[in-house]
Amino acid sequence: MTAIDKLDRSRRKALAGLGALLLVPVGPACATPEKMAAAIDAFTGAATPRRGGITLEVASLVDNGNTVPITVRVDSPMTAIDHVAAIAVFNERNPETGVAVFTLGARAGKAEVSTRIRMATSQKLVAVARMSDGSFRIHSADVVVALAACIEGEA
Amino acid sequence: MPPRFLALVPLVLLLCAGIGRAGDPRKSGFDFMSPSTQAMQRDDTQNPAMLWVGGGAALWQRKAGRSNQSCASCHGDATASMRGVAARFPAFDPHTNAAIGLGQRINQCRVRHQQAEPLAPESEELLSVESYVAVQSRGMPQAPPPDPRLTPALARGGRLFAQRIGQLNLSCAQCHDANWGRRLGGSTIPQGHALAYPVYRLEWQGMGSLQRRLRNCMSGVRAQVPRWNAQELVDLEVYLATRAKGMTLEAPGVRP
Amino acid sequence: MARALVHMQATARRGEVIGIRALIGHPMETGYRPGADGKVLERDIIRRFTCRYNGEIVFSAELHQAIAANPYIAFYTVAVESGSLEFKWEGDRGFVQAETMPITVTG
Numbered sequence: 060m061t062a063i064d065k066l067d068r069s070r071r072k073a074l075a076g077l078g079a080l081l082l083v084p085v086g087p088a089c090a091t092p093e094k095m096a097a098a099i100d101a102f103t104g105a106a107t108p109r110r111g112g113i114t115l116e117v118a119s120l121v122d123n124g125n126t127v128p129i130t131v132r133v134d135s136p137m138t139a140i141d142h143v144a145a146i147a148v149f150n151e152r153n154p155e156t157g158v159a160v161f162t163l164g165a166r167a168g169k170a171e172v173s174t175r176i177r178m179a180t181s182q183k184l185v186a187v188a189r190m191s192d193g194s195f196r197i198h199s200a201d202v203v204v205a206l207a208a209c210i211e212g213e214a
Numbered sequence: 215m216p217p218r219f220l221a222l223v224p225l226v227l228l229l230c231a232g233i234g235r236a237g238d239p240r241k242s243g244f245d246f247m248s249p250s251t252q253a254m255q256r257d258d259t260q261n262p263a264m265l266w267v268g269g270g271a272a273l274w275q276r277k278a279g280r281s282n283q284s285c286a287s288c289h290g291d292a293t294a295s296m297r298g299v300a301a302r303f304p305a306f307d308p309h310t311n312a313a314i315g316l317g318q319r320i321n322q323c324r325v326r327h328q329q330a331e332p333l334a335p336e337s338e339e340l341l342s343v344e345s346y347v348a349v350q351s352r353g354m355p356q357a358p359p360p361d362p363r364l365t366p367a368l369a370r371g372g373r374l375f376a377q378r379i380g381q382l383n384l385s386c387a388q389c390h391d392a393n394w395g396r397r398l399g400g401s402t403i404p405q406g407h408a409l410a411y412p413v414y415r416l417e418w419q420g421m422g423s424l425q426r427r428l429r430n431c432m433s434g435v436r437a438q439v440p441r442w443n444a445q446e447l448v449d450l451e452v453y454l455a456t457r458a459k460g461m462t463l464e465a466p467g468v469r470p
Numbered sequence: 471m472a473r474a475l476v477h478m479q480a481t482a483r484r485g486e487v488i489g490i491r492a493l494i495g496h497p498m499e500t501g502y503r504p505g506a507d508g509k510v511l512e513r514d515i516i517r518r519f520t521c522r523y524n525g526e527i528v529f530s531a532e533l534h535q536a537i538a539a540n541p542y543i544a545f546y547t548v549a550v551e552s553g554s555l556e557f558k559w560e561g562d563r564g565f566v567q568a569e570t571m572p573i574t575v576t577g
Contacts, residue, residue: 118250122401122470123416126538128250150536154502158536161545166528168487168548174531175538177500205400259477262540265495269473419497419539 090156092183095149098156099187099197102147108187108195115148115186115198124178124204131161131186133170133196143170145189152182165191178204240461243404243469246395251416255468263345263414263466266338266421270346273339279330285343288327292350300351301463304452306363313367313452317344317423318443335442341421345412348465356409356463358455367445371453374446380437386450401470407458408451410467417470424451472496474569476557482549484577490521491544492557494567500535516541516561524553549575 099108116130133143142165148158161172170188178184185199244252254260274285274292289295303316314322320343321332333340358364375386389398390406397403411424418426425447429439440446474494482488494516501513513535521529528547547555552575558568 118248120248122248122251125419126254126416128254130544153536154500155534155536157534159534160532162527162530162532163545164528166523166526166548166550167546169546171544171546172531173542173544175542177536177538259475259491260493260542260544262493262542264475265473265493265540268475269495 090151090153092151095151095156095183095185098149099147099185102160102187102189103195106193106195108197110197113186113188113196113198115184115200117184117200117202119201120203120205121178124180124206126175127178127202127204128173128175129184130171130173131188131198133188135170135190137163137165137168137170139165140191142191143167143188144191146170146172147187147189148176149185149187150176150178150182151185153177153179158184178202180204238461240407240458241394241405242407242409242461242464244410244464244467246402246404247468247470251468251470255410255464261414261466261468263412263421263468266342266345266412266414267349267466269338269342270344273343274346279324279328281327281329283328285323292346296347296350298351298354298357300348300465301354301357302359304364304367304448304455305359306361312445313364313448315423315425315443315448315451316347317425318448320344320347336423336426338421341412341423344423345421345466348412348463351463352465354463355460356455356458358452358459364452367449367452368456370445371449371451374450375453375457379432380435382435384435386431406454407461408454409458409461410464410469412465413467413469415469421466424454472559472565472567474557474559474567476569476571478555478571478573480572481574481576484549484551484575486549487546488549489544489546490555491542492519492521492569493540493542494559495540496559496561496565498535498537498539498541502535514562514565516559516565518558518560519543520558521545521547522556522558523547524551525556549573551575 112134114132116132117127121127129148131146131148133146135141135143137143143163145163146161149156150158158176159174163170181203183199183201185197188196190196244255258264277284300316303319304313305319307314309322317335317340320340324330325332378385386406389403394403394405408424412421414421425442428447428450432439472495476490476492478490479488496516497514498516499511499514501510503511505511515535516533519531519533520527529545531543533541552573555571555573556568558566560566
C-alpha cells in the first residue's frame with residue numbers, strides 16, 4: 060500500500076466519522092415515526108385502531124406551517140351508549156408528537172372538532188378516536204409544508 | 215426623472231385605469247392563498263385579526279391622556295364616523311407638511327387632542343385601534359386622495375418601488391410587477407397590493423402593519439431596513455395606495 | 471387579560487346541536503424558540519380548555535405546543551336547557567381566563 064493509499068484511507072475514515080457526527084441531531088429531540096407509533100399505542104392501550112368512520116381533514120399543501128387548519132370528523136350517532144369519548148391528534152416530525160386530545164361525550168352532539176396547528180416540516184398527521192365501546196378508529200394525512208420564501212429578520 | 219421610472223408610468227396609469235372594470239388585471243393577495251386561509255379571512259368567527267378589532271373597539275371607549283377623553287368622546291360611533299377613512303390613507307398632513315399613514319394619524323390624535331403618549335409602533339394597542347378603524351372601510355374601494363401635495367411622495371415611492379436594493383439586488387417591481395403568480399421558494403408571489411392591512415400574518419403568528427411587511431421584505435433582500443415611519447416607508451405606502459386605487463379593501467385580513 | 475372571542479347562537483331549540491367557536495389571544499410559546507439574545511424562550515402555552523354547560527363539562531381539550539398561536543377551537547354541544555356556558559382556558563405561568571355566554575333553550 061502506498062503512502063497515498065494510506066492517507067486516502069485515513070481521510071475516508073475521518074470523513075465517515077464526521078458524517079456519523081452530522082447524523083446526530085442537534086437541538087431538541089424530535090418526534091419520529093416510531094415515537095408517534097408509541098404515542099398512539101399509549102392512547103389506544105396497544106389495541107388496534109380500525110380505519111374508516113373517521114376523517115382528518117387538512118390541506119395537502121399548506122400556505123404556512125405556523126398555522127394549519129385541521130378538522131377531525133367521526134361518524135357517530137353520539138348517543139349515551141354509542142358516542143366518541145375522545146379524539147387525539149399526533150404528528151411525526153415536530154419536536155413533540157402529541158398535538159391535542161379532545162374529550163367529547165354524548166353531550167357533544169356531533170363528533171367534529173376543528174383547530175389550527177403548527178407543523179415544523181412536511182410530515183404525516185394522525186387522528187385517533189376512542190369510542191364509548193372501547194374501540195378505536197384512525198385516519199392519517201400527509202401534508203407538505205414549504206418554508207416561507209423570505210426568511211426575515213425581525214426588524 | 216430616471217428613464218427606468220418613466221417606463222413604469224404607463225404601467226401605473228394602466229393599473230389606475232383598471233378601476234372597477236371587468237378584466238382588471240390586478241388581483242388581491244387573497245386570490246393567491248389556499249382555500250383554508252381564504253376561509254380564515256372570510257369568516258369573522260374564525261379570523262384571528264378580529265381579536266385585535268375587538269381590542270380596538272374597547273380602546274376606542276377608553277379615556278386617555280391629560281384630556282381624559284376617549285376616541286369616542288370626539289368621534290362617537292366609529293362605525294359611522296370612521297367609515298371610509300382608512301380607504302383615504304395615506305393622506306397629506308398640513309401640520310407636519312408630509313404624507314402620513316393611518317397609524318401615524320391615530321398617534322397624532324392621541325398626542326394633539328388627547329394629550330396622551332403616542333402608542334408605540336407595532337404595539338398591540340396601536341394595531342388594535344388601526345384594525346378597528348380599518349375594518350370600517352372593509353368592502354370599500356381604495357381611494358387615495360387626489361391631493362397634489364401628495365405628488366412628490368407618490369413619485370418618490372414609485373421610484374423606490376422600481377429600485378434594486380440590498381445584497382440580493384432586487385426591486386419590489388421585479389417580484390410583484392414582473393413575476394407575480396410565479397413561485398419564490400414554496401410561496402406564490404402576489405402582486406403586492408396592500409388591501410388587507412393591518413394583517414394577521416401566519417408567518418408572524420400575529421398582527422402587523424404594512425410598514426412591518428415592507429421592512430420584512432427589505433430585510434429579506436438583505437437591504438438596510440428604514441426605521442419606523444421613515445419617509446421611504448410612507449412614500450411606498452402612498453405609491454401602493456395609488457397602485458391599488460379602486461381595488462376592494464379587505465382589512466383586517468389574513469395572509470400566509 | 472387576553473382578548474377572547476366566543477361565537478355561538480344565543481337561542482336554540484331543545485335537542486339542537488349547536489356549533490361553538492372559541493378564539494383567544496395567546497402566543498403559545500413553544501419553549502423551543504430562541505429569543506433575540508439567543509437564549510431559548512421559556513414555554514408558555516395554554517394547556518387546557520374546558521366548556522361547562524350549567525356547571526357540567528361537555529367538552530374539553532388538552533393542548534400541546536403544536537397548537538398554533540391565538541388558539542382556535544371549534545366544537546359542538548347539544549342545547550339541553552337554558553342557562554350559561556362557561557369557557558375556561560388554563561395554562562403555564564398560572565394563566566387562567568374564563569368567558570361566559572348565555573343560552574336560551576326553547577321547546
